[in-house]
Amino acid sequence: MAAKVPLTVRGAGTGNYGQAVPLEGGVILDMTVMKAVRWIRPGMARVEAGMKLVELDAEARRQGWEIRMFPSTKRTATVGGFIGGGSGGVGSITYGQLRDRGNVHAARVVTMEDEPRVLELRGDDVQKVNHAYGTNGIITELEIPLGPTYPWIDSVVVFGDFMDAARFAQILGESDGIVKKLITPMAWPVTTYFKRLAGIPPGVHSVITMIAEPSLETFDALVAAHGATVVHRAPSDDFGRTPPLYEYTWNHTTLHAIKIDPSLTYLQCGYPPGRNLELIEHMYRHWGDEVMMHLEFIRVGGKVTCSGLPLVRFSTEARLEEIIHYHEEYGVGIANPHTYILEDGGRKVVNREQLDFKRAVDPHGLLNPGKMRAWFEGVR
Amino acid sequence: MAAKVPLTVRGAGTGNYGQAVPLEGGVILDMTVMKAVRWIRPGMARVEAGMKLVELDAEARRQGWEIRMFPSTKRTATVGGFIGGGSGGVGSITYGQLRDRGNVHAARVVTMEDEPRVLELRGDDVQKVNHAYGTNGIITELEIPLGPTYPWIDSVVVFGDFMDAARFAQILGESDGIVKKLITPMAWPVTTYFKRLAGIPPGVHSVITMIAEPSLETFDALVAAHGATVVHRAPSDDFGRTPPLYEYTWNHTTLHAIKIDPSLTYLQCGYPPGRNLELIEHMYRHWGDEVMMHLEFIRVGGKVTCSGLPLVRFSTEARLEEIIHYHEEYGVGIANPHTYILEDGGRKVVNREQLDFKRAVDPHGLLNPGKMRAWFEGVR
Numbered sequence: 001m002a003a004k005v006p007l008t009v010r011g012a013g014t015g016n017y018g019q020a021v022p023l024e025g026g027v028i029l030d031m032t033v034m035k036a037v038r039w040i041r042p043g044m045a046r047v048e049a050g051m052k053l054v055e056l057d058a059e060a061r062r063q064g065w066e067i068r069m070f071p072s073t074k075r076t077a078t079v080g081g082f083i084g085g086g087s088g089g090v091g092s093i094t095y096g097q098l099r100d101r102g103n104v105h106a107a108r109v110v111t112m113e114d115e116p117r118v119l120e121l122r123g124d125d126v127q128k129v130n131h132a133y134g135t136n137g138i139i140t141e142l143e144i145p146l147g148p149t150y151p152w153i154d155s156v157v158v159f160g161d162f163m164d165a166a167r168f169a170q171i172l173g174e175s176d177g178i179v180k181k182l183i184t185p186m187a188w189p190v191t192t193y194f195k196r197l198a199g200i201p202p203g204v205h206s207v208i209t210m211i212a213e214p215s216l217e218t219f220d221a222l223v224a225a226h227g228a229t230v231v232h233r234a235p236s237d238d239f240g241r242t243p244p245l246y247e248y249t250w251n252h253t254t255l256h257a258i259k260i261d262p263s264l265t266y267l268q269c270g271y272p273p274g275r276n277l278e279l280i281e282h283m284y285r286h287w288g289d290e291v292m293m294h295l296e297f298i299r300v301g302g303k304v305t306c307s308g309l310p311l312v313r314f315s316t317e318a319r320l321e322e323i324i325h326y327h328e329e330y331g332v333g334i335a336n337p338h339t340y341i342l343e344d345g346g347r348k349v350v351n352r353e354q355l356d357f358k359r360a361v362d363p364h365g366l367l368n369p370g371k372m373r374a375w376f377e378g379v380r
Numbered sequence: 381m382a383a384k385v386p387l388t389v390r391g392a393g394t395g396n397y398g399q400a401v402p403l404e405g406g407v408i409l410d411m412t413v414m415k416a417v418r419w420i421r422p423g424m425a426r427v428e429a430g431m432k433l434v435e436l437d438a439e440a441r442r443q444g445w446e447i448r449m450f451p452s453t454k455r456t457a458t459v460g461g462f463i464g465g466g467s468g469g470v471g472s473i474t475y476g477q478l479r480d481r482g483n484v485h486a487a488r489v490v491t492m493e494d495e496p497r498v499l500e501l502r503g504d505d506v507q508k509v510n511h512a513y514g515t516n517g518i519i520t521e522l523e524i525p526l527g528p529t530y531p532w533i534d535s536v537v538v539f540g541d542f543m544d545a546a547r548f549a550q551i552l553g554e555s556d557g558i559v560k561k562l563i564t565p566m567a568w569p570v571t572t573y574f575k576r577l578a579g580i581p582p583g584v585h586s587v588i589t590m591i592a593e594p595s596l597e598t599f600d601a602l603v604a605a606h607g608a609t610v611v612h613r614a615p616s617d618d619f620g621r622t623p624p625l626y627e628y629t630w631n632h633t634t635l636h637a638i639k640i641d642p643s644l645t646y647l648q649c650g651y652p653p654g655r656n657l658e659l660i661e662h663m664y665r666h667w668g669d670e671v672m673m674h675l676e677f678i679r680v681g682g683k684v685t686c687s688g689l690p691l692v693r694f695s696t697e698a699r700l701e702e703i704i705h706y707h708e709e710y711g712v713g714i715a716n717p718h719t720y721i722l723e724d725g726g727r728k729v730v731n732r733e734q735l736d737f738k739r740a741v742d743p744h745g746l747l748n749p750g751k752m753r754a755w756f757e758g759v760r
Contacts, residue, residue, distance in 0.1 A: 043530065043559075043594030064444055064528075095556050102557025102598035123601040145557070145594055148444075148528030150423065174682020176475050177482025177525070179423075214423030214525055218482035221503040274654070302554020304682050 007112065008368045009134035011050065011081025014073040016251050018340035019085040019133045023370035031080055034140060040065065044105065046143040049080025054238050065146035068095045068103065072252040075238060080139050083107070087131060087346075090182050090210065090246045092298040093173055095147065104130055108141035111361035119361070128357040133342050135372040136358035150212035152181055154245040156197065156232035157223055158204040162187045162293060163281050165205040168226045170277055172209070173297045173304035178219055179212035184249040187284065187293035190311060193257035194248050200231055208245050210236050250309070253294050257311050267291070267324065269308030270333035276305045279332055289313070291323060308332070343373045350374040387492065388748045389514035391430065391461025394453040396631050398720035399465040399513045403750035411460055414520060420445065424485065426523040429460025434618050445526035448475045448483065452632040455618060459522055463487070464514045467726075470562050470590065470626045472678040473553055475527065484510055488521035491741035499741070508737040513722050515752040516738035530592035532561055534625035536577065536612035537603055538584040542567045542673060543661050545585040548606045550657055552589070553677045553684035558599055559592035564629040567664065567673035570691060573637035574628050580611055588625050590616055630689070633674050637691050647671070647704065649688030650713035656685045659712055669693070671703060688712070723753045730754040 006026030031050035038046035053074045057067045069091030088097040106122045159165040165185045185207045211219045236244045254266045292311040324334045355374045386406030411430035418426035433454045437447045449471030468477040486502045539545040545565045565587045571580050591599045616624045634646045672691040704714045735754045
């Protein structure tokens with residue numbers, strides 16, 4: 001502290017937004033050696049922040065539990081990195097987002113004061129450090145809720161019409177009797193970028209799902225009622241020879257596509273609940289192949305809607321701006337995925353609670369400098 | 381069959397609508413001796429129809445599972461009676477209604493043909509006998525899904541203003557990070573009819589809840605954020621000395637109240653999702669003490685809304701009709717709780733699938749005669 005050296009906390013470095021890039025140099029604090037399980041109890045775990053999500057999940061499963069939600073980088077990412085830099089993912093169709101009450105129970109935080117303190121944030125106080133990119137405290141331990149474990153089954157369901165796929169996804173999301181973890185519609189030709197899923201017939205639109213095994217018979221009845229076809233099915237296996245299907249969803253979709261065609265980019269779209277299908281249909285018809293539809297169904301405030309993470313055939317900055325502007329005019333929120341600034345990528349407003357907490361615990365501004373706009377612009 | 385004697389199937393006889401009353405005499409088939417567990421597997425159970433819900437639940441809990449939903453008569457009612465005459469209840473805030481895909485997996489049905497057959501209805505075919513009052517087949521076995529078991533905690537939370545209680549209930553229902561089974565707001569003076577809950581302070585409005593123990597800390601944070609107070613808390617115990625709180629909710633609320641004041645009656649109101657709070661506020665202000673608000677929050681088609689089961693201070697038939705009519709004019713659906721006719725109590729339309737099934741399996745109309753209007757009126 002005395003030397004005023006910047007410090008950037010890093011989990012596995014899987015963030016998409018440069019969360020762990022030390023803009024002003026200094027020390028990178030590698031958290032991956034702090035990986036102990038403090039305890040696992042029915043419905044709850046307390047672990048050190050550097051533990052890998054996949055390892056916590058495996059550990060919890062031995063006791064009949066599992067992590068409620070995870071990013072598509074589950075097999076690499078850490079618990080602390082997910083809470084510090086993530087927002088939701090696989091599982092959000094059931095449990096909502098990380099920011100929803102009850103999805104992070106407590107955080108142990110070491111301060112960057114001249115005399116560092118160790119704080120225990122519980123309940124609503126967790127929001128002070130949740131999704132703050134490690135700018136206002138070093139998260140060393142986390143208490144997170146667990147869900148009951150199920151054998152999860154991966155499926156790819158195909159449709160002749162993309163809107164039929166989207167409507168199926170909405171109805172599946174709203175089917176409270178079916179236990180599910182992932183509902184991901186993708187318009188043709190998004191799936192052509194996945195070498196391992198080469199078996200998907202040409203021209204069809206897909207929905208990738210993870211369904212609990214006891215709900216599979218019901219799921220198949222719903223698929224049949226929609227006149228759709230299951231073209232791939234396998235247990236979702238974190239440790240098998242072939243990757244689980246979730247590694248083709250969320251931000252991994254873009255990752256696979258860009259490997260094949262580096263000229264592609266993508267957007268992050270927030271479709272408002274209630275109007276999401278109508279807006280998706282409009283955008284799908286309007287942009288055609290230039291904005292290739294990829295949706296992730298989630299619960300937002302208790303309602304089933306979706307995020308859009310479409311692949312965009314990039315031509316010019318001006319055209320990209322036009323696409324973004326058009327979405328916003330129709331009421332589809334766009335989060336910029338091309339910024340490392342905390343506020344700019346998300347809600348574009350000052351998070352007063354996180355700013356105040358940074359003032360209190362990092363008075364010299366040493367933690368991950370250059371990421372929290374409200375801090376470096378000196379918002380009062 | 382040859383003697384053409386009517387046959388009425390009966391579980392525990394707890395139905396509110398005379399489901400098991402043999403209108404044309406004949407034989408009552410007491411199902412309570414058929415109470416064997418066929419098997420319990422992760423997430424699923426198959427049992428004989430006469431098994432008590434409370435016993436299946438206890439059995440499943442030994443393996444880490446529990447029944448997803450039950451009526452307030454859980455400690456008496458049978459599995460078959462619930463499927464045959466019920467629609468949802470405690471647990472519907474998470475899993476929706478019995479009619480939702482996935483909440484009844486399969487039914488074994490014995491027909492009333494001259495040569496009786498044994499049929500296995502699976503998937504969507506279960507709807508042929510679901511909530512049909514035993515008019516079109518004798519359900520002998522059921523396969524129903526199980527949810528993960530949690531230690532459930534009963535609470536009574538009190539508010540100074542009834543609409544604050546209702547808004548809290550909505551937000552709790554939409555809090556995807558909190559695991560819950562029951563959310564029941566009651567306006568003062570509904571709780572005064574519960575002798576065992578005499579400790580509730582005078583004049584306050586209550587929300588009765590069942591929350592999973594791991595979510596309780598988060599629940600309390602939500603209560604605190606709403607400026608409310610928990611005045612009762614205890615584990616929800618089916619076998620304890622004092623009854624679990626769910627025995628004051630759903631149709632039990634009315635039962636307790638009518639014991640104290642036989643002049644009371646009640647309504648069953650369906651509040652449309654999205655507009656429910658606005659409509660509740662209107663009805664609450666409009667009717668005041670004449671229609672005492674009792675709400676049950678549930679998921680309908682994936683959305684959180686509520687049923688209303690208000691206690692009504694009965695004066696005249698004309699006035700009751702006026703109250704019903706007023707609700708309907710505002711878009712609040714009213715189901716008549718004072719009829720033993722299948723269609724009249726529910727959606728007031730012919731269920732073609734159930735009628736056709738009755739024609740096929742009960743050609744002489746011997747099963748629970750007088751209950752299915754479409755049959756006795758000879759709908760073609």
